[in-house]
Amino acid sequence: MRLYVEVARKTFARIATYRQATLAGVFTNTVFGFVLAYVLLAVYRERETVGGFDAIDAVTFTFVAQGLLMVVGIFGSADFPERITTGDVVVDLQRPYDQQAWWAAVSYGNAAYYAIFRGIPPFVAGAVVFDLRMPSFPSFAAFVVSAFLAVGACFAWTYLLQLSAFWLMDYRGPNQIGSFVAQFFAGVFIPIVFFPSWLETTARATPFPSMMQLPIEVWLGRHQDAALLGVFAQQVFWIGVLVVAGRYVMSRAVGRVVVQGG
Amino acid sequence: MVWRHLVGARIRADWQYRTSFFLFLLGQSLIACLDIAVIASIFTNVDSLGGWSGYEVALLFGLGGVSFGVADLLISQVETASRHIKAGTFDLFLLRPLSPLVHLSASEFALRRLGRVIQPFIVLVVALFKAPIDWRVETALLIPVAIAAGIVIFGAIWVITSSIVFWTVDSQEVASAFTYGGNMATQYPLDVLGVWMRRIATFVLPLAFVAYFPAARMLDHHEPLGLPNIVAWAAPAVAVIAALGARAVWGFAIRHYRSTGS
Numbered sequence: 001m002r003l004y005v006e007v008a009r010k011t012f013a014r015i016a017t018y019r020q021a022t023l024a025g026v027f028t029n030t031v032f033g034f035v036l037a038y039v040l041l042a043v044y045r046e047r048e049t050v051g052g053f054d055a056i057d058a059v060t061f062t063f064v065a066q067g068l069l070m071v072v073g074i075f076g077s078a079d080f081p082e083r084i085t086t087g088d089v090v091v092d093l094q095r096p097y098d099q100q101a102w103w104a105a106v107s108y109g110n111a112a113y114y115a116i117f118r119g120i121p122p123f124v125a126g127a128v129v130f131d132l133r134m135p136s137f138p139s140f141a142a143f144v145v146s147a148f149l150a151v152g153a154c155f156a157w158t159y160l161l162q163l164s165a166f167w168l169m170d171y172r173g174p175n176q177i178g179s180f181v182a183q184f185f186a187g188v189f190i191p192i193v194f195f196p197s198w199l200e201t202t203a204r205a206t207p208f209p210s211m212m213q214l215p216i217e218v219w220l221g222r223h224q225d226a227a228l229l230g231v232f233a234q235q236v237f238w239i240g241v242l243v244v245a246g247r248y249v250m251s252r253a254v255g256r257v258v259v260q261g262g
Numbered sequence: 263m264v265w266r267h268l269v270g271a272r273i274r275a276d277w278q279y280r281t282s283f284f285l286f287l288l289g290q291s292l293i294a295c296l297d298i299a300v301i302a303s304i305f306t307n308v309d310s311l312g313g314w315s316g317y318e319v320a321l322l323f324g325l326g327g328v329s330f331g332v333a334d335l336l337i338s339q340v341e342t343a344s345r346h347i348k349a350g351t352f353d354l355f356l357l358r359p360l361s362p363l364v365h366l367s368a369s370e371f372a373l374r375r376l377g378r379v380i381q382p383f384i385v386l387v388v389a390l391f392k393a394p395i396d397w398r399v400e401t402a403l404l405i406p407v408a409i410a411a412g413i414v415i416f417g418a419i420w421v422i423t424s425s426i427v428f429w430t431v432d433s434q435e436v437a438s439a440f441t442y443g444g445n446m447a448t449q450y451p452l453d454v455l456g457v458w459m460r461r462i463a464t465f466v467l468p469l470a471f472v473a474y475f476p477a478a479r480m481l482d483h484h485e486p487l488g489l490p491n492i493v494a495w496a497a498p499a500v501a502v503i504a505a506l507g508a509r510a511v512w513g514f515a516i517r518h519y520r521s522t523g524s
Contacts, residue, residue, distance in 0.1 A: 020432035031439035034459065035447050039304070039311075042454035046308040129456070173285030173374075180293050189300045196306045 003097060004105035011109025022117050029066040029122040036062045037130060040190070051193025051200070057220050060133040061191045063126035064216045067119035071111045072150045072211050074183055076158040076175050079106070081165035090257060100159060100246055107155040115147075139221045142228055146215035149235035154211040156242030157182060163246065166253035186212035207238035264360055268368035276373055283374060290377025294331075298323060298385055301449065312453035318481055319451065320389035325405075326448030326473035327382025329412025334378050337417040338441070339370035344427040344434040353521050363421065363512060396482040404494060408476035411497035415472055418504035419444055425515035440467060448473045452487060460487055468504060471497040 037059045044055035053061070069075070080103050083089045092099060126132055135143060161178040165171035183189065185208035192203045192213050203209060214231050217223060223231045276283050301323060305316040314322070343366060346352040355362040395401060423437035444467065452460050452474045463469040464487060471494075478486035479494035486493075 018432055020430045021435065024430075024433035024435040028435045028439040028443065031443045032446070035443060035450075035455070038455045038459065039450050042312045042450075043304060043308050045312075046310065050307050168282050168285070169279040170282035170286065173282055173289050176289040177285070177292055180289070180296055184296045184299070189296070190303060194307060195303050199303070 004101055007102060007105035008109035008112070011106045012113045015110055015113045016117075025070065025118055026121045029069065029118065030125045033063045033066040033122050033126055034129070036066075036190070037126065043194075051191070052222070053191060053193050053220075056131050056133050058191060059126070059130045060220065061187070061216050063123045063130075063132060064219055065188055065212060066122045066126075068147065068150070068212055068215065069188065070114040070118045071147065072154040073107055073110060073114075073158060074154055074179060074186065074188065074211060076161060076179050077106075077110075079103075080159070081162040081171040081175070084162075084165035085169070085171065093254065093257070099250060100243065103159055104152070104155050107151060111151045133220060135219050135221060139219060142223075143215055143219040146218045146231060146235065149232065149239065150211050150215045152239045153207055153235055153242060154182070156239055156246055157207060157211070160242060160246045160249060163249045163253055166256060182208045182211060185209065187216070188212060191216075207242060210235040210238045265364055265368045268365070269371045272369065272371040273373050286372075286374040287377045290374055291381050292377075294327065294378055294381035297327070297449065298381070312451040313483075314451040314453075315393075317389055317393040318477070319449070320385050321393045321395075321477045321480070322451065322473045323449045324382050324386025324389045325408055325412065325477060326445060328379060328386055329409050329472050330416050330445040330448070331375070331379030331382055332409075332413045333416035333420060335371075335373075335375040336413070337367055337420050338375070339367040339372075340421050340424045341434060341437065342366065342370045343424055344431055347427060347431050347519070350521060352519065356516070356519070362516060393481060395480050401480045404476050404479060408471075408473070408494070408497055411501035412472035414501035415468055415497075415504050416441070416444070418501075418508035419467060419469075421508040422511045425511050428515040428518050444469050464489075468500045471500045 040058040040062060041055060043050060044058065048054065050058070080089075083092060092102075123132070157178070158175075161175050162171060164174040168174065185192065185203040185206050187203075187209065192200050192209060195203060203213075214223075214235060218228065218231060298320075301319060302316075304311065305319070309315065311319060340363065343352065346355070346366070355365050358365055390405075419440050420437070423440045424434070426436055427434055447455070447459075447463060448469050452463055452470055455463065460470075463474075470487065475486060475489075475491065475494040476497060477483075479491045483491060485491065
C-alpha cells in the first residue's frame with residue numbers, strides 16, 4: 001500500500017511541472033463550459049425545469065462537469081497502452097507490483113492535482129458570470145466521496161479499454177469510442193436528465209453515470225440520507241465489476257505476450 | 263504533387279492495420295452521431311432553441327459539421343506541431359523543399375477522419391429536405407459557397423491557434439477551445455450565446471460565417487445578430503481574410519522557431 005501512495009504522490013509532483021498545459025486546459029474547459037451553459041439557458045427560456053433540474057442546477061452541472069473531466073480522467077491516458085505497444089510492458093510485468101493497482105495509483109495522483117488546479121478555476125470563472133449553486137457542507141462532503149469513487153470507476157473503465165493494445169496495433173480507436181460513449185452517458189455534454197426517458201433509463205443502467213452524473217447530482221443535493229448511500233453503493237458496485245473485468249482481461253492478455261528479440 | 267504521394271503513402275500505411283483503421287473510422291462517426299444525439303435530446307424537451315426549430319438547427323449542424331470535418335481531414339494535423347517541436351523532429355519539415363505546413367498536414371494525414379464528415383453530411387441532406395428553406399438560385403448557390411468558406415475559416419482557426427505552441431509548447435489544448443469548441447458553437451444558433459461571445463464569433467473568430475449567417479439567409483431569418491442576412495455572402499471574403507491572417511501568423515511562428523536539443 002505504501003508503494004501505491006508513493007506512486008500517487010510522485011505522479012502529483014510530476015504533473016505539477018506542466019504549468020502551461022494546466023493553464024491551457026483550464027482555458028479550454030472554461031470556454032466549453034460557457035458555450036454549453038448558454039445552450040442550456042436557451043432551453044430554460046422555453047420552460048422552467050427539465051427532469052427536475054432548474055436553470056441554476058443545469059448551469060452549475062456544466063461547470064462542475066468541466067472541472068471534473070480531468071479529475072476522473074474520462075479521456076483516458078496514453079501512458080499504459082504506449083508501454084504495451086512498444087513492448088516496455090514486459091519490464092513492468094517482471095516487477096513485484098500489481099499493474100492495475102499501479103495505474104490506479106497514477107490516476108489518483110493525477111486526480112488530486114487536477115481537482116485543485118483544473119477543477120476549481122473553471123467553476124470560479126463560471127460563477128463570475130452565472131448564478132451557480134454552492135452545495136451545503138454535508139452535500140459537499142458527500143460530493144468529495146462520490147467524486148473519489150468516480151475516479152475509481154472511470155479508471156477501471158479506461159484501463160479496460162487500454163488493454164485492447166495487447167490485441168490491436170492501435171489502441172486509440174477503441175479508446176476513443178469507449179471514452180466518448182462514457183462521456184455521453186456520464187452527462188458530460190448535457191446532463192442525462194435532458195435525455196428522453198428511455199435513453200435516461202438506459203444510461204442509468206450503465207456504469208457511466210457513476211463517473212460524472214451521480215457525483216454532480218450529489219453536489220446539487222438531489223440525494224439525501226438513504227438515497228445517498230444508494231449512490232455510493234452503486235458506484236462501488238461498478239468499480240467492483242470493472243476492476244474484476246480488468247483483472248480477467250489482463251490475465252488473458254499476459255498469456256499472449258511474446259518478448260521479441262533476445 | 264508531393265502532397266499526393268505523401269498522402270497516398272499515409273493511406274496505404276493505415277490500410278496495413280485494417281482492424282485499427284475501421285475501429286478508428288467507426289469511432290469518428292460515432293462521435294459525430296453522439297453530437298447529433300445531444301441536439302436531438304435537447305429538442306425532445308423544447309420545440310425551438312433561440313427561435314430556431316429542430317430542422318433549422320439541423321441545417322446549422324450539417325453546414326458547420328461538413329466544413330469542420332473537411333478542415334479536420336485536411337489541416338487539423340497542424341496540431342501535431344507541438345509533438346514534433348518537443349521531439350525535435352520539427353526541424354525535418356524546415357529542411358525539405360516543401361512548405362512546412364503542406365508537408366506536416368500531408369505526413370500526418372489520416373483518412374479515418376473522413377468519419378467526421380459522413381454523418382454531418384447525412385444530417386445536412388435531411389435538413390435541406392425538411393427545413394423551411396427559401397429556395398432560390400441564390401440560396402442554393404450559397405450551400406457550396408458556405409461550405410467552402412467554412413472549411414477555409416476552420417482551417418485558418420486551426421493554423422492560427424496551433425501556432426501558439428511555437429512560443430509555449432505545452433499549450434496545444436488552447437487550440438481545442440477554438441477548433442472543437444468552435445465546432446460546437448456553430449452547431450447552435452448563435453442567438454443563444456451571451457452578447458460578448460456573439461461579438462467574438464462574428465468579428466474576431468468568424469464562426470458566424472461558417473453556418474449561422476448562411477443558414478439565416480437560406481431560412482430567411484431576418485436580422486441575425488442584428489445584421490441584414492445578406493451578410494452571408496461576405497463569407498468568401500471573410501474566408502480569404504482568415505486565410506491570409508493564418509498565413510501571416512504561421513509564417514511569423516515558423517520564423518520564431520528555435521529547435522530543441524542540446
